Every structure is written in structure tokens, then in C-alpha cells.
Amino acid sequence: MAPESVSEVVSVLGEHGDRAKLLAGATDLLVQLREGLREADVVVDIKKIDEVTSYKYCEEDGLSLGAAVTCCEVYEHPLLSRLYGALADSTQIIGGWQIQSRASVGGNLCNASPAADAVPSLIALNATAVIAGPNGEHTLAVQDFCTGPGKNALESGELLVSIQVPAQCDNCGSAYERFIPRNEMDIAVVGVGSWVKLAEDGTIADARIALGAVAATPLFAEEASASLIGKQPSEELFAAAGELAKQIATPLSDKRGTKEFRTHLVGVLVKRTLTVAVERAQNK
């Protein structure tokens, strides 16, 4: 079924509970249903709902990104990809072109993979999830949205409507990078998103670093981020922030990489993404 309003979706979810599954880009859901990883009595296509499929940007409030807006729509948009560099970086490497045409940023978040490429970027950009449910709408910081591998903070009967990303000033910049052993089409061994805001004297006024694939959920690296504030950007400073970020990483060893390698990658990618984020902030 394909309802045309959020309230209709909420009532379908109320009626069918967890037996109803929401369909946006379908690139995770259909695969999971076919493989028996999830079951559903009802599949609800949410792409007939304007506020879920549209986005708007304004200088005061920033970006309101409907939950079903696709990866392609984000990175093909010249203004959005310039303002939200980390999100553009992420959306360009989720799957291949065919997947990016359909897969949504909101779906990447709801799917709650620890290795999801869009989530560290959203956390670094200090994004907020707008959630609708039987008791109306409420918001939740994206950094608190994922609660475990494949698990999110949505209660029964709730859906993600949109993602709010704060406005970006001219001296803000962000970047996302992941390590994969192939060139494309792979799942992050580690992914890091970084955001910085520069002061007029070139020092870092504010910063946020987020890590993917090194814990059960994507992580906000609070201490590493705070260590940058008030300092002049430098390789040494970024390396030190990388060391702090490594302390909160608790990766598993699996076929994609050992925990020692993943921890090492955190340091490397924190340095690289901070370097790019600062360059972007300086050249905006």
C-alpha cells in the first residue's frame, strides 16, 4: 500500500505493528525480506508522501531532508553537496549508481548498520531525526538514533519523517571517508565523518568527529572533537585527535579487518577527514 500522509502511515503501523515494514528505496528492505532476515504482512511505500520525499534548504534553519530522499538527489544538488560535503561524500559511495538512484539517506539511518556510510556524516553535521508516531512528532539527535546493529530508537508505530541538518556558515566544512579493500561497492571497514567551523583567526571554533564500523553503533567522538576547539589546524593536532578517537573505538575482528587494524584506521581517517573538512571550510 502507498498512503499519502504521515498520519495514514502511523495508523497502518498502529494496526499492523511490527508486521508492517516501510519501503523507501527498497534496496535494503527487499533484500532482507527475500533472505528471510525480516518478515512483513504489509509493505508500506512511503514515497507518495510529499514531506518524506522532498527536501528544502534555507539559510536560517538549514536542511530539512525527507526520509526517502535518495542519495543521487543529495550529491547531484550543487548547493547541498557544497554545503554538506560529508553527506555528499557518503551518498556517492553507498552501493553503485543503481543503488544511489533509489537508496535514501533516511533508510541508511533506519537500517542502523554500524558501518552505514551516511550516519557518521549526519552525526558530524549534528543532524536531528524527526519522528512521527501515535503521540505526535518528536525529535532525537542522530547520534542517539542507532541503538545496536540493525536496531534503532523508533518505538512501535513510529516512523522517521525527515532529518534536519543545521545551516552551514561560510567557514564550515565537512568530509567523510571510509576504508575498503576494493575501489567501490563495499562495506566500510572503518568510516569517519568530520565537521569543523573555523573562527576568523583561522582557529577551530567548533568540531564534531563521528566514527563508523568500530562499535555496535556509529559513535560521536566527543573528547576528540573537543580537543580541537580553539586550536590552529595542524597535522599534529589532527593526529592527536585521532589518538583520542581511537580510545573510544571497540571494533570486532572479522573478515573485513582485525580490531588492531580498524583501530589504526580510525587514527588515519580522522586525520584525513579533518584535513579535507578544514580545506573545504577555508575554500568555501
Place this chain on the structure above:
Amino acid sequence: MPATKKVHVTTTINGEEIDFLCEPRHSLLEVLRDNLGLTGSKEGCNNGNCGACTVLLNGRPVDSCLVLGVEVEGAEIETVEGIACSSSLHPVQECFLEGAALQCGICTPGFLVAAKALLDKDPHASEETIRFNLAGNLCRCTGYDKIVRAVQAAGQRMSADA
């Protein structure tokens, strides 16, 4: 499993308005191949990895195995069958043939659709851009080099013809 009521869908495929009935669970790929006899799109992995089922949905390449038939109501679809214009092959098809950019051929329809979509946007796409944009199409025979060269040649031919 209870019988599901079929849904009536109207869509445009290769420029022609088409009606079909499908169950809500059926993928666009199943509809194309089994209901409509458009067997050019191939089923490879059926989970969005291989790109053999690539079609254009409202101008964007998608894996038709990951689209439900019921989702394409009112949409514009272009399949590999729509690439050639009447009796003559499209440059991308000619260049695949001339460059021997296929062996078993199962991946070829998907490559043709994705490559044409890329060249329509950017006929001068670099090797790197071609490899990046065709990363969602897997080929287990050729090693890709001949495919990439055929796409480059097709781009040149398309801009010369334009």
C-alpha cells in the same frame, strides 16, 4: 500463503504506454521478463549487487530486481530493448560488438543501459568516471578493460554524431 489481489499498473516502457497486472510482491524485473516478455533485462543476483537487471526509471539507472512492479505506476521506464533505434544499433551497442566487450553476455544488457545513461550525461567521461559509474555492474568474464574501452569509444562516436 494467501492469494494476493493483483494490482493494475499503467506505465510507459520505451516510450509506449503499457498496462499490466502484478502481485504486490513481484519485482519490476519479474514483470518485465515474465508478464511483458521483455527478457533483455537479466536476473543475476536478485539482490542489487550485479546490475544485470539495470533499467532506467524516470531517467535514473536502477536495479529492476529491487523495484516493485506496483511502484512504477505513472513512471517512465527504459529497458535495453529501447536502446537501439529501429534497425540500427546504438553506438554503445556497436562499440561493445566491435570491441568484443562481452563474452557470456549475461551482464551486457545492464552494462549497455548504465553506460548509455552515463554517456548521455557525459560523452567525454574519463576512464575513472566510467569505472566509478559502472561499479554497480559486475562482469565475471571480461576483466572490464574491454568494456571500459568500448564505452569510451561509444562516447567519442556519440559526440562525433551529435
